[in-house]
Amino acid sequence: MSDMELIEELIKLNDEDSKMTEKQVKILQAAIEIFSEKGYAATSTSEIARKAGVAEGTIFRHYKTKKDLLFSIVTPTLAKIVGPFIARTFVNQTVGKNKLESFEEFIRIVMKNRFEFVKKNIPIIKILLQEIAFHDEMKEQYQQIFMDNIYKKMKHVVEHFQAKGEVIECPPEAVIRMVATSIIGFLLTRFLILPEKQWNDEEEMERTIQFILHGLSTK
Amino acid sequence: MSDMELIEELIKLNDEDSKMTEKQVKILQAAIEIFSEKGYAATSTSEIARKAGVAEGTIFRHYKTKKDLLFSIVTPTLAKIVGPFIARTFVNQTVGKNKLESFEEFIRIVMKNRFEFVKKNIPIIKILLQEIAFHDEMKEQYQQIFMDNIYKKMKHVVEHFQAKGEVIECPPEAVIRMVATSIIGFLLTRFLILPEKQWNDEEEMERTIQFILHGLSTK
């Protein structure tokens, strides 16, 4: 929980307009921990208050409803997920100024970057994965963010490397699906399904990258 | 809900020893539907009773607790997932009597088979995926079933085709992860994440199979 960059971001975010109090920080931390352990619906606000060391009423001073609390955790995370894809440098690096010469390098950058991101934000990602299924507002938010950013940029990149003959000819969305599936599949296995296994991260990431590259290679 | 083979199995299962009443069937159907829509914790027994058209007390005549009801839905499904992997024919087909000549045919059989299975049992699978994170008994059940059956058989097959030079040399569990990740990734995208998209199932399955094969090929 020490290296949880997102919580820090969360705090800073709100900090700018309204100065988060110490208690509010405690509430957020407690909520993240319990939501990720037992799920949103099975978590009571009184339990959050107890763990945060605040009175029950204090939660509602900062968050109008329990759902508000959930969204205040999850929405910034949703934004963060897009992070590297919005960064101007990202696309430039990839296709724009030709600094990035191969699809392989692209895949490797994404993998490394998302690996670090997931590693640092496991509990919030757990919450996000669980709750997105039940909250339509969340689903829409996510879809909009995904389509407008990740998908768009990815498509651009994929088409670029298809044109260069590095990636097989087939609908870019299928390529994106297979790449995403392989990377996400690895990250979930690594951090959620079998986190206690002894992992050689470098080796396993490399293997997964090679799998993707071979799977999509034109040769 | 018409072609939901698992529910029928569920009913038959209990039918053999204790004759499921009409109301009990209604309860199961209602529970599956609501659990999959809103999640176990967010579903109230009164809502299940209302949708099933029975008195609330009737639920508890058949299922001692709400959790019992959940498990009576999920446990048989857990078993069903292993289905094709326990079948004696499966391994024989694959490696035993040499009826199955290639890794490709193996992947294709698994893909087709699981595709049909998921297609017919979407709601229950949704429930399973959601709840496995929160119920340790379920996690253990699943892990035991997975390790004793799927993993074991898969490993056998993978090693067989590695020996034949059809599959790259690397730890079988990594191969299994990448195969599973690609198949499951496709199925979840197809049925849970973007079910409303126009899918050409044959084409997409074939693409995924080719992705896996190329990704793992020695050539």
Add this chain to the structure above:
Amino acid sequence: MSDMELIEELIKLNDEDSKMTEKQVKILQAAIEIFSEKGYAATSTSEIARKAGVAEGTIFRHYKTKKDLLFSIVTPTLAKIVGPFIARTFVNQTVGKNKLESFEEFIRIVMKNRFEFVKKNIPIIKILLQEIAFHDEMKEQYQQIFMDNIYKKMKHVVEHFQAKGEVIECPPEAVIRMVATSIIGFLLTRFLILPEKQWNDEEEMERTIQFILHGLSTK
């Protein structure tokens, strides 16, 4: 439970008009046991059914309500308590034909007789003591039985021995209270409050009798 004469009486009682079935006997036995352990209100009919080895509905075939079941246990017992006081021989023995020569012998007979009665019917007496406080019909039944029989006869006896100068002059009801209090106090201590203590019954009864006699003696 073997020497529980009252249950046998209960069975015979009903036997005369309507033939008690084996199941009905089981229900009565189970009800007595559980009522006396947990109290009437805290006992569920389903628990009685389970312990009796019958279906839940069967209880209500024989007893219209749970309260009916309670009364069918307690009412005959109420009658039994009066037993020795109604017996014609009792008063005759005492004062009528002068067979009984002293107050001492009277107290001794009552003590011995009630000792045996309580000993054989502990569970039912426990139920009676507990429930009489909460059921007005029971209280009335008991009061009527007590006033019409025990009190009346006792008063007769007490006045007889007061006239003979064996018992101090004071309102007979006060004498009855002190006698009853001493006998009942002994029996409850013996069988309910400290049943596990090592008792020398003969000695203790004799002591109690002597206490009463000295306490009421004119000398």
Add this chain to the structure above:
Amino acid sequence: MSDMELIEELIKLNDEDSKMTEKQVKILQAAIEIFSEKGYAATSTSEIARKAGVAEGTIFRHYKTKKDLLFSIVTPTLAKIVGPFIARTFVNQTVGKNKLESFEEFIRIVMKNRFEFVKKNIPIIKILLQEIAFHDEMKEQYQQIFMDNIYKKMKHVVEHFQAKGEVIECPPEAVIRMVATSIIGFLLTRFLILPEKQWNDEEEMERTIQFILHGLSTK
């Protein structure tokens, strides 16, 4: 209910550390009244809430469970019963400094004192008598308190007066039983069994005291 000293004590007790709210007092009063009328098991928390004029949830804010509420009523009473027997003055008065010259005076003090105590706390005593049979924790609490205090001190006193020749030679526990039985028997008859009878309390107490004294006298 006006002169109910124990309730006031109950309130003060909690008052010291945690300030009882007005509603909490109402809940206690309602609970005592209904528990004593219908018994603990037959009393519903909703009925208590209704009579106390509070929401049902309010009960559980102050008492974790219904049983907690019962114990918060009964436990301080248990302590109170021992009251006069713990008081240092009691034994000193009796045997220590010889201020108390006779067994008669001892019995008279106990009788008067317990008379007042019972008179002021009828409902709680009713609850105690009823529920002690069903709650083992209560039974143990009571037995411990009784053995460590009342019985010990009483034994001391009895042996003292046996040595002085005022009380017959027999096991002190038998003497205690007969004294207790006579006093408690009187108090229960007076306040619980026949409270509506016209009682001449002074006379009846005196009679009972004389009965005990004569019953135990060496002469």
Add this chain to the structure above:
DNA sequence: AATGAATGAGTATTCATTCAT
């Protein structure tokens, strides 16, 4: 800003009782 007492609607579960078989 923070508290925590109070709430009323809601929770899972149990209950005594009914009735078709």
Add this chain to the structure above:
DNA sequence: CATGAATGAATACTCATTCAT
């Protein structure tokens, strides 16, 4: 006579939320 599925009201208890302090 006996069953046990079915019920609807009741049960103890929890919940998210409000509000006076």
